[in-house]
Amino acid sequence: MTQPTLHLGQTLRFEGDPFADGLDAAKHETRGAILVEDGIIHAVGPAADLRAAYPWAPTVDHGDGLIVAGFVDAHAHYPQTGIIASWGKRLIDWLNSYTFPEEMRFGDADYAAEIAERYLDFLLTNGTTSVCSFCTIHPESVDALFTAARARGMRIAAGKTCMDRNAPDGLRDTPKSAYDDSARLLNKWHGKARASYVITPRFSPTSTPEQLEALGALWTEHPDCLMQTHLSEQTDEIAWVKSLYPQARDYLDTYEAFGLLGERGLYGHAIHLEDREKAKLLEHGAALVHCPTSNTFIGSGLFDMGGLKSDGQIVGLATDTGGGSSFSMLRSMAAAYEIGQLRGTPLHAAQLIWLATSGSARALHQHNRIGNLGAGMEADFVVLDLASTPAIAQRSTRAQDIWEALFPTIMMGDDRAIASTYVAGKQMKPAAP
Template sequence: MSEATLHLGQTLRFDGDPFVDGLAAARHETRGALLVENGKIQAVGPAADLRAAYPWADQVDHGDGLLLAGFVDAHAHYPQTGIIASWGKRLIDWLNSYTFPEEMRFGDRAYADEVAGRYLDLLLANGTTSVCSYCTIHPSSVDAFFSAAAERNMRVLGGKTCMDRNAPEGLQDDAKSAYDDSRRLLEHWHGRGRASYVITPRFSPTSTPEQLEALGALWAEHPDCLMQTHLSEQLDEIEWVKGLYPQARDYLDTYESFGMLGEKGLYGHAIHLETREKAKLREVGASLIHCPTSNTFIGSGLFDMAGLKSAGQIVGLATDTGGGSSFSMLRSMAAAYEIGQLRGTPLHAAELLWLATAGSARALHLDNSIGNLGVGMEADFIVMNLASTPAIAQRSSRAKDIWETLFSTIMMGDDRAISETYVSGSRVAAKS
């Protein structure tokens, strides 16, 4: 029996960025195929061509199902799984009322293991095959996250959240322990299997200058690692930062001054950016991570996707669980569309899907491995049902092209739209 499998169905992949190249960036085959062997994609193209070229391969026919890369969630907090969709708070109150009490529980490794496994299974059911997550202050929360991902063979990124002020005593470390714990975890997990360690100060208000300086030194020692944090999410947060860092030119400068600004930096939210901040982020090639359901749910503001992309910024898409109100990247895409509408710049279905796959992979510096259907890419892909509910089916039956069809699923779809999820070529989730 051959180890190679030929998956048949509709296929969608990207040869470029639709924000730059338009619809020419997308490649849709109404009857396409991809050949998977040893966890990698070996060929993609029209079904007739691949069936003729690889007659010895096992075949799995997904009918009218759409094969596309698994979703890539570029910013999340897996420890907030249990408090998702909690009512009525803005950022600072959210942290104190919901986030910090829940994160205190992750000193218990058994609890961390249970939540990490549940969280990753929820992602897979929703078609997300890779995620970049904050853990908690506890090193065991990092071990739990990466261990659960290894059991599922998922490509994930994450790191210990570092905080040494403006947090409950049980959730504070200090500059030295943040450096020491992060280095130890980095040396253990980074590059192990499909894991990548990410240096993770929560944000400037919960780190002293001494802690940011220590983590900046760690990043300089390990420049192949990513660094993730939050930036300019809410206006009252920005005022708080100004009071804590009176010498800083702006919010970004609180990172920049301590070596925490660079090409491999991931800056979540980035809604209320000043002119200098935009120029500096673009200059270094940093990644901005759009978290649309979170931005609306806790009232942060409207991300300027069109303006930032047209200026050449690198942007990824995320759920921001659990400030974000859904585990589904379909819902993140729908919210990104709605925010674009409110700004007068609605996004096309091709742009939305690119953001959730290849765009987020690019933001995470993993676009040579995940986020697209291409030869040599890791075989993390999904099969999407484009008529998963009666409401979607009746709308898609009127669609004039694949983009109208996809748009109805983006706007109305949920986990029922994900028929199957494959990780490294193996099916890990399927609807009965």
């Protein structure tokens, strides 16, 4: 047992989805507090009320800092850390030129551990406290990431990437080894500490029907696991899928036919969806993950956030490291706003911060644990400095409400805006002196 601690500052939490419920879903306290004990938030409310209720609790005063839930990155590739911001390729060329050569190195357990440590430290520096990541085909890459996350106390979801065709020698497994390796890793890590195993076929072009069938069988055996893959990222990718699966009705059908469509499915990108695919995803309650910096960097297209959310789709937000060009969820929020503008549906600051916290947690089926400030939630939170640079400060001083104060940080903020990062109540990025 640890001593309860009161954290004071501005607080922002959600009691609903601002896309569906409007701005009333957001609850802001100009002078608020959260009570943290043993890695759990036990109370949230006005600072005066909590100080009166817990007069014996030591306090950490964050001043005008805005306390929000830690960011939740719903789709990433930690093995691509070292090749982030590689120049000028479309998806398939980018995989062959940068991704696959780098992923070949992750059979080396020491190298995998080095990158896993570096990657998670980058996340914490940028205020991300939870992530759902692809690994490589190598079991060593999975062990490295879960081990590094356990050392930091982070809630993490990840899995061995499975590929048995259209990949280089050394990066292909088989239907049997994909099933066996995944099952062994699942039994080793799933539900241990703050870890969740994710069944992970990379995408239909790199898996034979036999491998997709094997992974669908594994998911049927372990329905409490998430399943993550890619869907309809680029038009030339969709054409490739149709050539490989000529009997499929559409891209989604290549998963659906093998038991890889379900409520706990995570489908990254989902830009160029057909009407049948949208209807099926909604019917199953599957989650789509918007990766805006990746979509612009690799030239994939413009995600229809407005249309999909108005239809009731579940949507999370992600960096898609390293196709995405930043480790920062602030940058992902900014890019999501810009894409929304290009589609004629600009997102409000409340919607953006919700996507990066509660929305992504909902996509990962972790919304009862992370992604919000509330009694009983795990104490993963960040403190945002809303005046972290002179440019941001001079704009935020003109703010008439919290949204005008927050929006410049979303659009122009970087790791300097993350004053502190807390994981399970433990400070992982120290406050600035």
